[in-house]
Amino acid sequence: MKVNILAFGIAKDIFGGSLVTAELTNDATISNLKYLLEKEYPQLKKLATYMVAVNNEYALDGDTIHERDEIAIIPPVSGG
């Protein structure tokens, strides 16, 4: 399945845009997505950490991804 991934902060610089697409198997998990992205964008691995949000909630590596999920890469936050 094809999924859109929103990028913010330094992730937007790494991806070269605020949206990237990824082709995933239908039972893909967050860790599958991370593996795919880190292969294509190795700079992700240099970040202190990063999270993935699905439908505005922080996701766990084991969570499965669904076709219409809103997925976002959340680099270390620095609000305030």
Place this chain on the structure above:
Amino acid sequence: MSPETGGIDVFIGTVRNATKGKAVVRLEFEAYDKMAIAEMEKITQQALTNWPIQRILIHHRTGVLQIGEVPVVIAVAAAHRDAAFEACRYIIDTLKQTVPIWKKEIFEDGEVWVAAHP
């Protein structure tokens, strides 16, 4: 504020002109709006559960901010100051950990996304 309020604790964050001794020109803030608001609401619910407080305000700006400008304001009203102080501190501390807002520091010779790299 209400007649039962005995104190309001306000935290005002301001843009300072240096980081680790290096001059900062300005800051640029960006947010994942929907999720930022959702996370802020979670923080307020938790604060209302943890402390006997009456009202909470969380205000956060995005975009370009110059030195001295105000990116964030937290205000907590309570009957007694202990709850107001503790809840206000909890809210700003937690906001900095969970709310998807990002700050880029612009220096004379470059820019850095705060906290991005170890």
